[in-house]
Amino acid sequence: MSDKTIQVKSWGEGQGDFVLINESDFDENFHELFGSKKLSAKEVKAAKLLDDTKAALTEKGIAFEDGADQATLQALLDQAA
Known part of the structure; x- marks a missing residue:
């Protein structure tokens, strides 16, 4: 709770x-x-990309900070590839 x-x-x-x-x-x-x-289409797209990147990292078992930005998360994902 x-x-x-x-x-x-x-x-x-x-x-x-x-x-x-x-x-x-x-x-x-x-x-x-x-x-x-109300979020703009650009903000919605950015939020979806961030969520998708977090999901991909989680699926690969890669830890990341909750407040990390898209560039940081993408770099982690790229390093794992």
Whole structure:
């Protein structure tokens, strides 16, 4: 169970601009992240590439840091080839 909280847009009067909820309680059909923006096609493509590279590294058993950028991850993957 996670103790992490997130900000969501308020849904009732008197709640202010946002409400803090447990991340595990987030329901995308009801809540909207506070300050969220719609990703551009370029951002979506970059996120998918990052996820795919992480998956390839994991499949090969190659460890990497969670916050590593695409260039770093790609270099690790290239070294393993």
